[in-house]
Amino acid sequence: MMSLQAQLDAFKADFEAGKPPYQVPPEVIAVMHRATAELVASGAAQRALKAGDRAPAFTLPDADGTLVSSAQLLERGPLVVSFYRGVWCPYCNMELQALQAALPDYRAAGANLVALSPQTAANSRKSARQNGVEFPILSDLRNEVAAAFGLRFELPEYLVDLYKQLKNDLPGFNADPSWTLPMPARYVIAPSGEIVYAEVNPDYTRRPEPSDLLPALRSIATRTPSPL
Secondary structure, eight states: OOOHHHHHHHHHHHHHTTOTTOOOOHHHHHHHHHHHHHHHHHTHHHHSOOTTSBOOOOEEEOTTSOEEEHHHHHTTSOEEEEEOOOTTOHHHHHHHHHHHHHHHHHHHTTOEEEEEESSOHHHHHHHHHHHTOOSOEEEOGGGHHHHHTTOEEEOOHHHHHHHHHTTOOHHHHHTOTTOEEEOOEEEEEOTTSBEEEEEEOSSTTOOOOGGGGHHHHHHHHHHSOOOO
């Protein structure tokens, strides 16, 4: 089975080569590369929360409007949290599908999984439907939880202009005029609230393999004291 990153690389190669149905001018690709390179160079990813930090608690609505509490999930065991950009991002959709495939392994390790994006509940429902997702997709409106994790960034004006040209209406997707996004990231949080695994990707075309989290999840199980 092809790895998640191999799938992402194959899509990127076709997209940037302009293969049908992706007929994107080279100047558009150049703008996207510039924005990614600047975000990488900014060092923002290094300032995000990392392993050993305490995870901020959050309560957010799922696609049906039901509030989901990280504290309540952590009472049941470890929690995997994935931050993604939205239903409009093909890289994110491939990641959701890969996480869904890994869900039985996470559950076998006693963990729950949630995904967070700044999009509205309607778009979260679309994400779940299109990608066959069975775990909660939560609406982090205005990227407030992403900001608490150090992941929120503001798109540069030239990228905003490009998105507008491409009809990529983030204010519409997110019901938020701010033109902010989270850097894609994945965390494993122990029941104590400690982050035991963190991967932050300022380059949105790069994502860790879902299986990369399993050693961290299993390490939590070995650290949990047995009842007397």
